[in-house]
Amino acid sequence: MRAMVLHTPGQPLRPADLPVPTPGPGQVLVKVAACGICRTDLHVVDGELAEPRLPLVPGHQVVGRVAARGPGVGAPTVGERVGIPWLGGSCGACGYCAEGRENLCEGAVYTGYQRDGGFAEYCLADARFAFPLPPGPGGGGPADDLQAAPLLCAGLIGYRAWRLTLAALPPRAACDVGLYGFGAAAHILCQVARHAGHRVHAFVKPGDDRAAAFALSLGAASALPAGATPDRPLDAAIIFAPVGALVPVALRAVARGGVVTCAGIHMSDIPSFPYADLWHERQLRSVANLTRRDGEEFLALAPRVPVRTTVTPYPLERANEALDDLREGRFEGAAVLVVDPPAAGA
Numbered sequence: 497m498r499a500m501v502l503h504t505p506g507q508p509l510r511p512a513d514l515p516v517p518t519p520g521p522g523q524v525l526v527k528v529a530a531c532g533i534c535r536t537d538l539h540v541v542d543g544e545l546a547e548p549r550l551p552l553v554p555g556h557q558v559v560g561r562v563a564a565r566g567p568g569v570g571a572p573t574v575g576e577r578v579g580i581p582w583l584g585g586s587c588g589a590c591g592y593c594a595e596g597r598e599n600l601c602e603g604a605v606y607t608g609y610q611r612d613g614g615f616a617e618y619c620l621a622d623a624r625f626a627f628p629l630p631p632g633p634g635g636g637g638p639a640d641d642l643q644a645a646p647l648l649c650a651g652l653i654g655y656r657a658w659r660l661t662l663a664a665l666p667p668r669a670a671c672d673v674g675l676y677g678f679g680a681a682a683h684i685l686c687q688v689a690r691h692a693g694h695r696v697h698a699f700v701k702p703g704d705d706r707a708a709a710f711a712l713s714l715g716a717a718s719a720l721p722a723g724a725t726p727d728r729p730l731d732a733a734i735i736f737a738p739v740g741a742l743v744p745v746a747l748r749a750v751a752r753g754g755v756v757t758c759a760g761i762h763m764s765d766i767p768s769f770p771y772a773d774l775w776h777e778r779q780l781r782s783v784a785n786l787t788r789r790d791g792e793e794f795l796a797l798a799p800r801v802p803v804r805t806t807v808t809p810y811p812l813e814r815a816n817e818a819l820d821d822l823r824e825g826r827f828e829g830a831a832v833l834v835v836d837p838p839a840a841g842a
């Protein structure tokens with residue numbers, strides 16, 4: 497099978513022809529149709545996440561169809577369309593797992609990090625963590641696969657950050673929410689938040705007029721440079737950009753009792769800031785990974801919004817170009833690798 501492989505962090509992926517893996521107990525083999533590219537993939541490839549299994553096939557926003565099942569698997573069925581997320585499995589026995597907080601399991605494994613991911617024609621997945629994907633408006637064809645791929649991480653981590661942020665606030669009809677870094681996750685969450693009746697304020701890299709216009713086109717109430725002070729205090733802020741310096745900026749932007757959530761898996765160091773920025777019961781928290789509950793809830797919600805992802809497709813063999821374009825911010829929304837091209841005339 498065709499694959500793009502990371503041998504050394506900091507070096508480009510290399511194309512390879514690998515054997516098609518065989519599913520073991522509890523596993524499914526998935527024929528990959530599309531795989532979204534996430535900023536976490538950059539952190540893995542660039543060596544900012546230090547424990548990848550090498551050599552490694554990256555990619556954890558996988559959309560495909562079950563090609564085979566290992567022993568003991570009842571669902572999903574062969575031929576079913578599924579999505580494979582970042583959280584690739586957990587021990588199922590520890591206290592965190594028993595509490596439904598499998599995202600904190602110390603024995604968790606991650607797709608495209610400790611196990612091969614979706615930058616390939618086939619990949620293995622723990623059947624428990626393969627989410628059924630119903631057909632979208634295109635009937636489940638290639639267009640739907642492209643649209644669905646960013647939901648598997650950008651959508652899911654954004655949803656978890658949103659859910660936990662709202663849970664920390666008193667119930668209210670409408671909130672003013674700041675999204676710092678308007679990329680793949682924010683462009684999805686903006687639609688979800690607006691659907692729920694909240695006001696979204698986008699904060700973009702200074703001078704990035706294209707990102708600001710993109711945010712406004714999706715219904716953001718405002719789009720400002722990341723260091724700017726909003727016209728009204730925010731009830732909450734979610735930071736998607738991996739920039740620690742934004743933490744004190746966001747704390748100063750939220751009202752008393754407001755919440756700042758750091759939604760990334762990696763962030764540069766947070767600079768010191770005066771206690772006054774945190775005082776008056778402001779809260780600062782992080783969000784880690786996702787749970788199966790997040791997947792079930794968000795994938796049921798997305799078609800009701802409905803979430804429309806903005807994607808830039810790349811052939812599998814151009815994965816390095818796609819990663820570089822993400823690194824430099826050359827596209828809006830999300831990049832998606834087309835792993836299984838549609839048949840001629842489809």
